[in-house]
Amino acid sequence: xxxxxxxxxxxxxxxxxxxxxxxxxxxxxxxxxxxxxxxxxxxxxxxxxxxxxxxxxxxxxxxxxxxxxxxxxxxxxxxxxxxxxxxxxxxxxxxxxxxxxxxxxxxxxxxxxxxxxxxxxxxxxxxxxxxxxxxxxxxxxxxxxxxxxxxxxxxxxxxxxxxxxxxxxxxxxxxxxxxxxxxxxxxxxxxxxxxxxxxxxxxxxxxxxxxx
Amino acid sequence: xxxxxxxxxxxxxxxxxxxxxxxxxxxxxxxxxxxxxxxxxxxxxxxxxxxxxxxxxxxxxxxxxxxxxxxxxxxxxxxxxxxxxxxxxxxxxxxxxxxxxxxxxxxxxxxxxxxxxxxxxxxxxxxxxxxxxxxxxxxxxxxxxxxxxxxxxxxxxxxxxxxxxxxxxxxxxxxxxxxxxxxxxxxxxxxxxxxxxxxxxxxxxxxxxxxx
Numbered sequence: 340x341x342x343x344x345x346x347x348x349x350x351x352x353x354x355x356x357x358x359x360x361x362x363x364x365x366x367x368x369x370x371x372x373x374x375x376x377x378x379x380x381x382x383x384x385x386x387x388x389x390x391x392x393x394x395x396x397x398x399x400x401x402x403x404x405x406x407x408x409x410x411x412x413x414x415x416x417x418x419x420x421x422x423x424x425x426x427x428x429x430x431x432x433x434x435x436x437x438x439x440x441x442x443x444x445x446x447x448x449x450x451x452x453x454x455x456x457x458x459x460x461x462x463x464x465x466x467x468x469x470x471x472x473x474x475x476x477x478x479x480x481x482x483x484x485x486x487x488x489x490x491x492x493x494x495x496x497x498x499x500x501x502x503x504x505x506x507x508x509x510x511x512x513x514x515x516x517x518x519x520x521x522x523x524x525x526x527x528x529x530x531x532x533x534x535x536x537x538x539x540x541x542x543x544x545x546x547x548x549x550x551x
Numbered sequence: 552x553x554x555x556x557x558x559x560x561x562x563x564x565x566x567x568x569x570x571x572x573x574x575x576x577x578x579x580x581x582x583x584x585x586x587x588x589x590x591x592x593x594x595x596x597x598x599x600x601x602x603x604x605x606x607x608x609x610x611x612x613x614x615x616x617x618x619x620x621x622x623x624x625x626x627x628x629x630x631x632x633x634x635x636x637x638x639x640x641x642x643x644x645x646x647x648x649x650x651x652x653x654x655x656x657x658x659x660x661x662x663x664x665x666x667x668x669x670x671x672x673x674x675x676x677x678x679x680x681x682x683x684x685x686x687x688x689x690x691x692x693x694x695x696x697x698x699x700x701x702x703x704x705x706x707x708x709x710x711x712x713x714x715x716x717x718x719x720x721x722x723x724x725x726x727x728x729x730x731x732x733x734x735x736x737x738x739x740x741x742x743x744x745x746x747x748x749x750x751x752x753x754x755x756x757x758x759x760x761x762x763x
Contacts, residue, residue, distance in 0.1 A: 407694055426675070457640070459640035460671070463638070476690065479588075479589055482619055
């Protein structure tokens, strides 16, 4: 009984996600669903990417509570809307559909959706995005791909952020890479630091490739 | 309809949690539910605490997948059992009840339950524990109490881990403390480093106070 209800919820979500996807494709907007643990650097990545991409961008910010991240993005003078989920641990396609009505997307080429900070639930809900990415960060440890296999298998790119503090952390980058490639063999892994800007160029090139 | 089903699930969980709680009380076992983001240092805290507490301890490890953490704990020669949740983003009371049957608890005084790495879902499920704690870590940033208010309001103690890398991170400790105290006025905040051992003594004293 319980499983049936959950399945219906997922089906309903997938229908709205398909609507969203059609809208993005006809509008020529590349939408990227950015997922991560709390504090891995989703907002920092989006802020850095807005500068480095140098194209018209919009942002949807998802959080359980607060508007801190949307306020930071608004300082970049790009269209932004905040979704507060109340208690829910992920964004869903209907929330995105509603948020689209609040954004001026006329000239927008890239839409970044910052999901709720969580390595579990967001991986299960399609939003209609062109690409899913996960931001993992060095202080979280090299075991994350082994512990959250669904997330790492669901994504089109992996960002490894906070490379600048690698000298102060016990982190085996070979073990991390092996873990990612064990479940998602060809996924690109971008090693970057949103603090120093190191490694952003390859990530931005990859993003530009999505628009082709 | 959906809400009703979810509510029934929660009620069923609470009944089993009450059973667990009674078992712990009659057995004289202090049970601590350890919650955190992925990679905040739950396992490191448990390992350090086993050494510092110097009393008979058992551990239940919760993860979506893998047994890495249970293997680390087993090296301490304490009873340990691993729960793999499959895809679920939190532990529930029935999983704990089943795990208790797998553990030799005869002389045990403290049972640590390491929940799934997630700042959202675990806060909503009682396990029958004596105390709930959250491990937050410096690299996650000082905004976590504002973004995950349910978690920070639900706990009996807050650990701020990875104090040793404070010099390399932009972290406003006053903002963090203010955020915690704004939603959970009297909760103790223990600033520690599981790497260096800094600050563990106050935390261990607090744990000993739970047994009184």
